[in-house]
Amino acid sequence: MKEIIDRLQELYPIGDFKQQNKSLALITVDKDKAVDFITRLKNEEGFLHLSIITAVDWLEKNKFQLSYLINNPTTKNSFVVRVMIDRENAEMFSIHHLWEQAATYQRELKEMFGIDFPGSPGVDKPFILEGWHEIPPYRRDFDTKNYSEETYFPREGRTKNVPAEYMKQKLYPDE
Amino acid sequence: MSKEHTEKRIVYSPEGDPIEVNPLQDYFCEDLPEVHKASSIAILENFRNWARSRSLWVLGFGTGCGAIEMRPLMTPKFDAYRYGIQWRPTPRQADVFVVSGYLSVKTLKRVIRTYEQMQGPKYVMALGSCTINGGMYWDSYNTINRLDYYLPVDVYVAGCMPRPEALLAGFDQLKKIIREGRGEGYNKYAEEFAWYKANQKKIIKDWDMPDYNW
Numbered sequence: 001m002k003e004i005i006d007r008l009q010e011l012y013p014i015g016d017f018k019q020q021n022k023s024l025a026l027i028t029v030d031k032d033k034a035v036d037f038i039t040r041l042k043n044e045e046g047f048l049h050l051s052i053i054t055a056v057d058w059l060e061k062n063k064f065q066l067s068y069l070i071n072n073p074t075t076k077n078s079f080v081v082r083v084m085i086d087r088e089n090a091e092m093f094s095i096h097h098l099w100e101q102a103a104t105y106q107r108e109l110k111e112m113f114g115i116d117f118p119g120s121p122g123v124d125k126p127f128i129l130e131g132w133h134e135i136p137p138y139r140r141d142f143d144t145k146n147y148s149e150e151t152y153f154p155r156e157g158r159t160k161n162v163p164a165e166y167m168k169q170k171l172y173p174d175e
Numbered sequence: 176m177s178k179e180h181t182e183k184r185i186v187y188s189p190e191g192d193p194i195e196v197n198p199l200q201d202y203f204c205e206d207l208p209e210v211h212k213a214s215s216i217a218i219l220e221n222f223r224n225w226a227r228s229r230s231l232w233v234l235g236f237g238t239g240c241g242a243i244e245m246r247p248l249m250t251p252k253f254d255a256y257r258y259g260i261q262w263r264p265t266p267r268q269a270d271v272f273v274v275s276g277y278l279s280v281k282t283l284k285r286v287i288r289t290y291e292q293m294q295g296p297k298y299v300m301a302l303g304s305c306t307i308n309g310g311m312y313w314d315s316y317n318t319i320n321r322l323d324y325y326l327p328v329d330v331y332v333a334g335c336m337p338r339p340e341a342l343l344a345g346f347d348q349l350k351k352i353i354r355e356g357r358g359e360g361y362n363k364y365a366e367e368f369a370w371y372k373a374n375q376k377k378i379i380k381d382w383d384m385p386d387y388n389w
Contacts, residue, residue, distance in 0.1 A: 036240055047375075074222050092337060111319065127279070128281070129317070130281050130284070130379075130380075131379065131380030131381030132278065132380070133380055134316075137316045137317070142316070144314055144315065144316040145314040147311065148309075148314045148315060148317050148320065151378055152309070152318075152319050152321075153319075153320055153321050153324045153374070153375070154308070154309065154313065154320050154321075155307065155308035155309070155320060155321050155328040158309075158313065
């Protein structure tokens with residue numbers, strides 16, 4: 001997999017490269033070149049299968065990291081193409097023209113993280129949530145515990161036990 | 176009321192005549208639920224309660240992971256049919272609603288619609304810790320914590336998940352409650368309808384159905 005990257009290094013500004021294991025490598029690509037790069041991997045290098053698109057919220061760095069996991073069914077190798085985008089007005093180029101199913105992932109990312117993909121079919125339609133008016137719930141600055149306590153009438157007197165300690169206390173109180 | 180299926184619209188008859196339809200008025204009854212008083216003749220009421228407790232018809236609506244516990248219950252291993260408990264496909268035929276586990280807000284909307292379509296007297300049985308205090312999803316952004324703020328619950332079955340034996344014990348308890356004439360959840364819903372509705376509307380933001388879905 002390193003040799004693919006070495007070959008493409010001249011054409012695309014490829015950031016970090018990390019060989020996670022024999023068949024999985026992580027690479028970071030600039031936002032502007034990412035779609036070009038993925039297209040190249042699909043058309044020329046045989047990475048025909050898009051496994052998943054997912055996002056990570058780097059709140060401290062004020063960035064979203066998009067991860068495209070693409071797989072070569074012949075050699076069984078996978079790349080995670082990581083793209084860092086700004087957190088404010090988060091926007092990324094759609095890849096639904098390469099894989100149709102990408103539209104579904106992008107719809108989910110739009111709803112859960114608020115990352116927009118202009119031109120992706122149905123990206124503005126609600127995906128899972130109905131009538132959601134808060135900030136997107138998977139963003140790390142959304143306080144889910146606080147929201148739940150304010151909204152869903154928590155029952156008083158709920159206590160928590162650490163199972164290991166609780167069992168020890170119950171079963172072997174002398175020790 | 177934002178969804179278009181509740182808005183006024185013009186439909187055309189087969190002859191081409193325009194007909195104005197207001198779905199909330201034309202498709203739903205506007206009346207609110209009423210309290211049904213028990214008969215003043217004690218022996219008659221006892222007989223009714225006895226009969227009700229002997230044939231519990233459960234709505235086949237699985238809301239969470241607990242739905243999986245109802246399959247062994249209705250098949251020969253636990254065979255709930257021998258206690259007069261059977262599963263029905265539609266809310267109109269059922270009188271016990273087993274809310275089987277966690278409820279997301281989206282599911283709660285369907286549960287409320289379904290519960291209101293059931294014919295009285297009707298009972299709600301809530302399975303698992305998720306319906307009691309939120310269970311393991313207590314701090315989730317999308318699951319409710321206590322079911323009794325949205326629907327009147329007659330019996331809780333605790334556990335995560337309760338086994339089919341626990342469900343049978345729950346049904347036993349429900350029968351006892353009905354025979355003693357304490358299965359009044361559905362009257363409670365009619366009495367405190369405004370309170371229940373306020374709670375429901377607080378969390379269901381895009382309310383696109385009539386207030387009472389009878």
